[in-house]
Amino acid sequence: MDKHIKAPLTDEDAKSLKAGDYVYITGTIYTARDAAHLRMYEALDRDEPLPIEMAHNIIYYMGPSPAREGRPIGSAGPTTASRMDKYAPRLLDLGLKGMIGKGKRSEAVKEAIVRNEAVYFAAVGGAGALLSKSITASEVVAYDDLGTEAIRRIEVENFPVIVVIDAAGNNLYETAIEKYKQE
Amino acid sequence: MKTVNVSQITQNIKEMCIEANHYLAPDMDSALKNAADTEKSPLGKQILNQLQDNLQIAGSDMIPICQDTGMAVIFMEIGQDVHFEGGSLEDAINEGVRQGYVEGFLRKSVVKDPLIRENTRDNTPAIIHYEMTTGDNVTITVAPKGFGSENMSRVFMLKPADGIEGVKNAILTAVKDAGPNACPPMVVGVGIGGTFEKCALMAKKALTRPVNQHSDIPYVKEMEEELLDKINRTGIGPGGLGGTTTALAVNINTYPTHIAGLPVAVNICCHVNRHAVRTI
Numbered sequence: 001m002d003k004h005i006k007a008p009l010t011d012e013d014a015k016s017l018k019a020g021d022y023v024y025i026t027g028t029i030y031t032a033r034d035a036a037h038l039r040m041y042e043a044l045d046r047d048e049p050l051p052i053e054m055a056h057n058i059i060y061y062m063g064p065s066p067a068r069e070g071r072p073i074g075s076a077g078p079t080t081a082s083r084m085d086k087y088a089p090r091l092l093d094l095g096l097k098g099m100i101g102k103g104k105r106s107e108a109v110k111e112a113i114v115r116n117e118a119v120y121f122a123a124v125g126g127a128g129a130l131l132s133k134s135i136t137a138s139e140v141v142a143y144d145d146l147g148t149e150a151i152r153r154i155e156v157e158n159f160p161v162i163v164v165i166d167a168a169g170n171n172l173y174e175t176a177i178e179k180y181k182q183e
Numbered sequence: 184m185k186t187v188n189v190s191q192i193t194q195n196i197k198e199m200c201i202e203a204n205h206y207l208a209p210d211m212d213s214a215l216k217n218a219a220d221t222e223k224s225p226l227g228k229q230i231l232n233q234l235q236d237n238l239q240i241a242g243s244d245m246i247p248i249c250q251d252t253g254m255a256v257i258f259m260e261i262g263q264d265v266h267f268e269g270g271s272l273e274d275a276i277n278e279g280v281r282q283g284y285v286e287g288f289l290r291k292s293v294v295k296d297p298l299i300r301e302n303t304r305d306n307t308p309a310i311i312h313y314e315m316t317t318g319d320n321v322t323i324t325v326a327p328k329g330f331g332s333e334n335m336s337r338v339f340m341l342k343p344a345d346g347i348e349g350v351k352n353a354i355l356t357a358v359k360d361a362g363p364n365a366c367p368p369m370v371v372g373v374g375i376g377g378t379f380e381k382c383a384l385m386a387k388k389a390l391t392r393p394v395n396q397h398s399d400i401p402y403v404k405e406m407e408e409e410l411l412d413k414i415n416r417t418g419i420g421p422g423g424l425g426g427t428t429t430a431l432a433v434n435i436n437t438y439p440t441h442i443a444g445l446p447v448a449v450n451i452c453c454h455v456n457r458h459a460v461r462t463i
Contacts (some may be wrong), residue, residue, distance in 0.1 A: 002345075019201075021444045030206035035188055035300070037188070047441070048436065055422060056315065062250065063250065063251075063292075064250050064289065064290070065246075065250045065252055065288060065289055065290040066288045066391070068245065068246075068288050071246075072246065074246060074250065074288055075241075075246050075248070075249060075290075076250055077248040077249055077251075078249050079251070079331065079423070080331045080334065080364050082364065083385045093211075093262075100431035102331070102363060102366065102422070102423075103362070103363045103364035103423070104362060104364060106446045109343070122363070122422065122424070123235075124230050124233050124234070124422055125249075125331060125356075125363075125366035125422060125453065126234065126237070126249045126329075126453050126454055127233050127234060127236075127237040128237070128247060128248065128250040128251075129237050129238075129240040129241040129244065129247065129248055130233055130236050130237035130240055131237075132246055133240065146302075147291060147302050148250075148291065148292070148302075149292050151304075160233075162226070162422075162424060164424075169212075170427075172424060173362065173423055173424070175268045175425075176224075176226070176418075176420065176424050176426075177417070177418040177419055177420070177423075177425050178363075178418065178423025178425075179224075179418065179425050180223065180224055180418035180420055180425045180426050180427055181265070181416065181417060181418035182416040182418070183413075183416055183417070
């Protein structure tokens with residue numbers, strides 16, 4: 001089912017999304033990948049504040065290519081989410097409502113999604129040029145020294161994603177494959 | 184004897200890094216088009232159509248096809264009658280990568296040390312494989328490799344008793360484990376035989392063979408066809424979201440091996456299987 005939602009994500013919207021929904025996101029989201037997650041994790045270990053608010057926000061696992069002049073961002077598709085599995089449950093427990101990436105998640109992440117009524121979306125991997133067209137603004141807000149791995153606040157308009165793991169714990173990767181398996 | 188100035192190598196590699204990251208080779212392009220026509224899952228078809236749009240935008244607006252513009256893997260086939268002048272060949276290759284990635288707005292994805300992990304900021308060094316051939320040509324293949332799929336690649340040191348069924352199972356295992364992580368539809372490069380490192384290199388090289396071209400060895404060609412069919416019956420589909428197009432090709436290379444061994448390497452590539460080839 002096609003749905004349009006706003007980011008940051010309300011509790012009601014997060015709960016209403018079902019695995020398999022095709023969703024267009026409009027609003028403000030943040031980017032972070034491996035190195036930024038490690039830094040946030042270390043900050044939490046030291047009881048320091050995080051550079052971005054977790055509550056109700058969506059993190060997009062993405063490190064863009066450089067923007068050409070006059071453009072907000074370069075190529076901007078999702079990276080493999082499982083590399084963030086170590087860090088994600090802690091951020092979900094702090095109120096993170098959504099994650100956008102590609103690929104499988106661990107059982108611990110799935111449990112944290114259910115516990116916090118959050119959602120895991122997939123964007124189409126390898127479609128970075130197309131996805132960049134749904135990003136209207138981008139600004140580095142933390143860890144500038146990490147280059148492509150810095151945390152960015154980005155504005156998105158009808159950014160296309162698919163719900164993979166919903167708040168009830170349904171997992172599209174598991175169900176969709178069964179449908180087309182011919183072994 | 185032919186003399187080649189290394190500045191020519193730099194210039195070509197720079198252009199090829201940019202070209203490979205914005206345009207797919209014709210074989211990949213038509214394989215993806217065919218896949219969009221034949222995919223059975225509606226969502227899978229929608230994803231494959233998005234990939235068509237993505238390729239169109241990448242070429243017309245000069246936005247890299249994928250933000251992971253890869254680590255620059257470069258195969259240098261050098262004729263033994265070639266003489267290089269103008270400096271170090273290796274430096275010239277890396278300079279081409281540096282210029283291509285910096286001037287071409289490509290992502291810098293290389294860290295200086297695998298554990299200290301500080302970005303080199305110009306995507307160097309490249310991974311360079313040299314091969315000596317006869318004649319006086321230099322053939323350069325630039326194959327930027329993304330790591331979503333690289334991370335799902337495997338080496339299996341099988342035993343001779345595992346036989347052909349063991350090899351097929353190893354390949355299917357690697358593909359199934361990769362699933363959605365490797366951005367299917369994927370291309371599966373396989374090396375069978377040789378040694379530990381030789382089979383990995385053959386698997387990488389197999390990815391640069393056009394996807395519409397089978398092995399010359401009849402039983403290997405049969406294996407490529409059978410495995411492609413089996414992979415496309417796993418149900419993984421485009422984006423791993425279910426469907427009948429999980430791989431576009433299985434390319435297998437083989438080499439003699441030791442009486443005690445049966446090494447198998449599976450190098451998985453996403454649908455952005457990039458390779459640019461030029462001969463000087």
